[in-house]
Amino acid sequence: MPIDFRNLGYVYDKKSPFSHEAIRDISLHLDEGKFIAIVGKTGCGKSTLIQQLNALLTPTSGEVQINEFCNSSEKKKRTKKYKELRKLVGLVFQFPEYQLFDDTVEKDVSFGPKNFGLKKEQAIEEAHKALNKVGLDESFYDRSPFELSGGEKRKVAIAGILAIHPSYLVVDEPTAGLDPRASKDMMQMFQSINKEGTTIILVTHDMNLVQEFATDVIVMDEGRVAEVTTPVELFSKDLEHYSLEKPLIFKTASKLNASKKYNIDESKLRNVDDLAKAIAEGGK
Amino acid sequence: MKNLAMGRYVAYGSFIHKLDPRNKILLTILAIVCVFLPFSGYAMTFTMAGIILAITIIALAITHTSFLSFLKSLSSLWFTALFLLIIYVFIPKMGSVDVSSLHEAFSINGYVVYWESFMDAGKIMLRLINMIAITMVLTASTTPLELTYALEWYMYPLKKIGFPSSELAMILSIALRFIPTILEDVQRIMKAQASRGVDFEHGGLITKTKAIISLIIPLFASSIMRSEELADAMECRCYDPKAKRSRYRKLKFGWGDLLSFLIIGVVTSGFLYCCITNFNVYAFFGVVVI
Numbered sequence: 001m002p003i004d005f006r007n008l009g010y011v012y013d014k015k016s017p018f019s020h021e022a023i024r025d026i027s028l029h030l031d032e033g034k035f036i037a038i039v040g041k042t043g044c045g046k047s048t049l050i051q052q053l054n055a056l057l058t059p060t061s062g063e064v065q066i067n068e069f070c071n072s073s074e075k076k077k078r079t080k081k082y083k084e085l086r087k088l089v090g091l092v093f094q095f096p097e098y099q100l101f102d103d104t105v106e107k108d109v110s111f112g113p114k115n116f117g118l119k120k121e122q123a124i125e126e127a128h129k130a131l132n133k134v135g136l137d138e139s140f141y142d143r144s145p146f147e148l149s150g151g152e153k154r155k156v157a158i159a160g161i162l163a164i165h166p167s168y169l170v171v172d173e174p175t176a177g178l179d180p181r182a183s184k185d186m187m188q189m190f191q192s193i194n195k196e197g198t199t200i201i202l203v204t205h206d207m208n209l210v211q212e213f214a215t216d217v218i219v220m221d222e223g224r225v226a227e228v229t230t231p232v233e234l235f236s237k238d239l240e241h242y243s244l245e246k247p248l249i250f251k252t253a254s255k256l257n258a259s260k261k262y263n264i265d266e267s268k269l270r271n272v273d274d275l276a277k278a279i280a281e282g283g284k
Numbered sequence: 285m286k287n288l289a290m291g292r293y294v295a296y297g298s299f300i301h302k303l304d305p306r307n308k309i310l311l312t313i314l315a316i317v318c319v320f321l322p323f324s325g326y327a328m329t330f331t332m333a334g335i336i337l338a339i340t341i342i343a344l345a346i347t348h349t350s351f352l353s354f355l356k357s358l359s360s361l362w363f364t365a366l367f368l369l370i371i372y373v374f375i376p377k378m379g380s381v382d383v384s385s386l387h388e389a390f391s392i393n394g395y396v397v398y399w400e401s402f403m404d405a406g407k408i409m410l411r412l413i414n415m416i417a418i419t420m421v422l423t424a425s426t427t428p429l430e431l432t433y434a435l436e437w438y439m440y441p442l443k444k445i446g447f448p449s450s451e452l453a454m455i456l457s458i459a460l461r462f463i464p465t466i467l468e469d470v471q472r473i474m475k476a477q478a479s480r481g482v483d484f485e486h487g488g489l490i491t492k493t494k495a496i497i498s499l500i501i502p503l504f505a506s507s508i509m510r511s512e513e514l515a516d517a518m519e520c521r522c523y524d525p526k527a528k529r530s531r532y533r534k535l536k537f538g539w540g541d542l543l544s545f546l547i548i549g550v551v552t553s554g555f556l557y558c559c560i561t562n563f564n565v566y567a568f569f570g571v572v573v574i
């Protein structure tokens with residue numbers, strides 16, 4: 001079942017002198033099973049938007065429908081079962097490393113599954129599986145989350161949500177601050193669980209990742225949805241207006257095409273391998 | 285978050301906002317002294333409390349504090365009110381009090397309840413309300429930082445005997461500066477843990493304790509990290525706690541301060557006069573009240 005935003009708006013500190021309208025009039029339809037990227041410049045309301053999805057914020061106008069759950073500005077329409085909604089929609093925050101608290105990594109990751117009703121042994125098992133997925137081996141199980149590096153903490157925090165097995169996984173800039181290798185692994189892990197049927201909603205500033213992994217892109221601008229497209233369509237347009245950079249392979253391909261020696265079809269490119277192949281074939 | 289907003293500083297830039305914080309602290313203390321002065325007779329006591337309340341509400345209006353938020357901050361007092369009433373009604377009147385001069389309200393099985401008990405409870409309630417209103421004027425119109433600077437100024441004489449008043453002011457101002465940041469942290473961590481299925485509102489004692497622990501520990505961790513970063517940043521800028529400091533914004537005693545000081549000064553003198561001479565307007569004009 002899909003996610004439907006209907007004229008959703010959110011104002012921070014409503015009815016106070018500090019009130020600030022972060023997002024307004026969002027109407028969107030997101031299909032299940034997709035890998036959706038949300039992009040837009042800093043402060044355009046991406047984080048605010050995704051927090052509506054598991055009712056951490058309640059809209060100040062309009063509503064969002066996730067399967068049978070409704071998070072609405074009207075009290076009557078609102079579904080009260082927040083816990084079930086949060087099992088359905090797993091949200092990994094920007095800088096999630098600050099939410100770790102238990103004395104071992106293993107216990108911290110199993111905290112989520114336990115909260116959602118799993119027995120201790122099962123929860124630990126889920127924790128191990130999730131830690132494996134993010135690339136942390138057994139040696140990490142008994143370490144304290146506070147003595148890990150920033151990137152490792154990030155992985156533990158993401159594992160903490162993966163262990164819940166949400167149907168929709170929402171991640172807010174998961175790769176910021178990770179080394180290139182780790183961020184690539186992380187994205188491939190998201191792709192593989194996407195293939196297993198989890199809908200991924202990814203907030204990111206990295207257009208290379210968007211091109212390589214996303215099936216759909218939502219462009220936000222000053223609190224509104226500016227465009228709903230696919231990566232190929234988006235990058236073939238002029239992006240100055242949204243202050244977005246085109247992905248590197250896209251830029252390379254257009255420079256090569258401009259030199260007239262090549263004629264590469266940019267819409268077929270997903271990653272460096274595709275580009276290399278296209279160049280080797282002379283771009284026919 | 286929401287109820288913390290009551291009496292919180294909002295930069296409206298009114299006449300009272302612009303007063304010197306040192307002056308505002310002094311005036312607040314004078315006003316609170318007035319609140320606690322004893323007067324002869326209940327009628328006189330209530331009249332004087334009413335005068336203070338009226339002046340304070342006018343001041344609150346000048347600072348743009350809405351009357352509604354004032355009432356809201358009083359709403360937490362109802363329990364205190366009940367408590368006071370019970371204490372005053374059920375503690376028997378005896379000893380130094382001349383029971384024959386009291387007025388009986390009603391009696392239960394021979395236990396006499398006097399009107400004076402209610403009056404006393406009311407008197408204390410009014411004092412509390414006045415205290416809250418007066419401090420609200422101060423906090424709504426003065427930034428915490430201004431308050432610390434003013435306190436530092438008052439602590440200046442203590443420096444002579446080796447009291448670290450400017451260091452203390454620095455510590456206070458840093459602590460105050462980080463209150464909103466820490467509140468933001470609390471919200472962020474609560475949201476992150478809520479995403480992991482923590483329910484901060486429902487559940488038994490053990491679930492609740494676990495929920496609170498999942499909030500407190502990351503909060504401590506991030507606060508300690510913050511303080512280390514701040515200390516490093518200050519060190520990098522060669523901060524020396526013992527150095528003599530100048531100020532970007534100098535505290536200045538202006539005409540508005542003089543005017544407000546005169547007004548409150550006259551009121552306080554009047555109150556003091558009434559208190560010391562046991563003056564009672566009602567007796568003076570021959571009006572009979574209790």
Ligand SMILES: Nc1ncnc2c1ncn2[C@@H]1O[C@H](COP(=O)(O)OP(=O)(O)OP(=O)(O)O)[C@@H](O)[C@H]1O
Binds near residue numbers: 045
């Ligand atoms: N807790 C808050 N209180 C008040 N205003 C807020 C709060 N959080 C965010 N805002 C404001 O709402 C707007 C949108 O913020 P949001 O965090 O959604 O942006 P973002 O698109 O996620 O940015 P970034 O890419 O930097 O993460 C910003 O202008 C921000 O200042």
Ligand SMILES: [Mg+2]
Binds near residue numbers: 046047048094172
């Ligand atoms: Mg954000």
